[in-house]
Amino acid sequence: MNDFSDFYQQMAATHYARWRKCAETNDYDGYWYERYEFETYRKAAGLPENWKPDDETE
Numbered sequence: 001m002n003d004f005s006d007f008y009q010q011m012a013a014t015h016y017a018r019w020r021k022c023a024e025t026n027d028y029d030g031y032w033y034e035r036y037e038f039e040t041y042r043k044a045a046g047l048p049e050n051w052k053p054d055d056e057t058e
Contacts, residue, residue, distance in 0.1 A: 008045035012038055013053035 019034035021027075042051055 005045045008041045009047065012041035012045055012047065012051075015041060016053055 015034050015038035019031065019038050022030035022034055042049075
Protein backbone atom coordinates (compact mmCIF):
# COMPACT_ATOMS: atom_id res chain seq x y z
CA MET A 1 0.00 0.00 0.00
CA ASN A 2 1.15 3.54 -0.68
CA ASP A 3 2.72 5.22 2.37
CA PHE A 4 1.34 8.55 1.22
CA SER A 5 -2.28 7.44 0.64
CA ASP A 6 -3.59 9.26 3.75
CA PHE A 7 -1.83 12.44 2.66
CA TYR A 8 -3.14 12.08 -0.89
CA GLN A 9 -6.67 11.51 0.38
CA GLN A 10 -6.44 14.60 2.60
CA MET A 11 -5.15 16.67 -0.33
CA ALA A 12 -7.93 15.30 -2.56
CA ALA A 13 -10.50 16.40 0.02
CA THR A 14 -8.95 19.87 0.22
CA HIS A 15 -8.93 20.33 -3.55
CA TYR A 16 -12.46 18.94 -3.81
CA ALA A 17 -13.71 21.64 -1.42
CA ARG A 18 -11.83 24.32 -3.35
CA TRP A 19 -13.16 22.95 -6.65
CA ARG A 20 -16.76 23.15 -5.39
CA LYS A 21 -16.13 26.69 -4.07
CA CYS A 22 -14.85 27.77 -7.50
CA ALA A 23 -17.98 26.30 -9.09
CA GLU A 24 -20.17 28.32 -6.72
CA THR A 25 -18.30 31.57 -7.38
CA ASN A 26 -17.94 31.08 -11.16
CA ASP A 27 -14.13 31.09 -10.93
CA TYR A 28 -13.49 29.41 -14.29
CA ASP A 29 -9.68 29.20 -14.06
CA GLY A 30 -9.74 28.04 -10.46
CA TYR A 31 -12.43 25.49 -11.25
CA TRP A 32 -10.30 23.61 -13.78
CA TYR A 33 -7.10 23.89 -11.74
CA GLU A 34 -8.74 22.55 -8.57
CA ARG A 35 -10.52 19.79 -10.47
CA TYR A 36 -7.21 18.70 -12.01
CA GLU A 37 -5.52 18.71 -8.59
CA PHE A 38 -8.44 16.81 -7.03
CA GLU A 39 -8.32 14.12 -9.73
CA THR A 40 -4.53 13.83 -9.46
CA TYR A 41 -4.58 13.28 -5.68
CA ARG A 42 -7.67 11.06 -5.85
CA LYS A 43 -5.91 8.75 -8.31
CA ALA A 44 -2.66 8.81 -6.31
CA ALA A 45 -4.57 7.72 -3.20
CA GLY A 46 -6.21 4.89 -5.15
CA LEU A 47 -9.72 6.19 -4.49
CA PRO A 48 -12.65 5.22 -6.74
CA GLU A 49 -13.79 7.57 -9.50
CA ASN A 50 -17.01 8.46 -7.67
CA TRP A 51 -15.24 9.27 -4.37
CA LYS A 52 -16.22 12.41 -2.47
CA PRO A 53 -14.96 13.43 0.96
CA ASP A 54 -17.28 12.87 3.92
CA ASP A 55 -16.80 16.45 5.07
CA GLU A 56 -16.89 18.78 2.09
CA THR A 57 -15.55 21.79 3.99
CA GLU A 58 -11.97 23.00 4.15
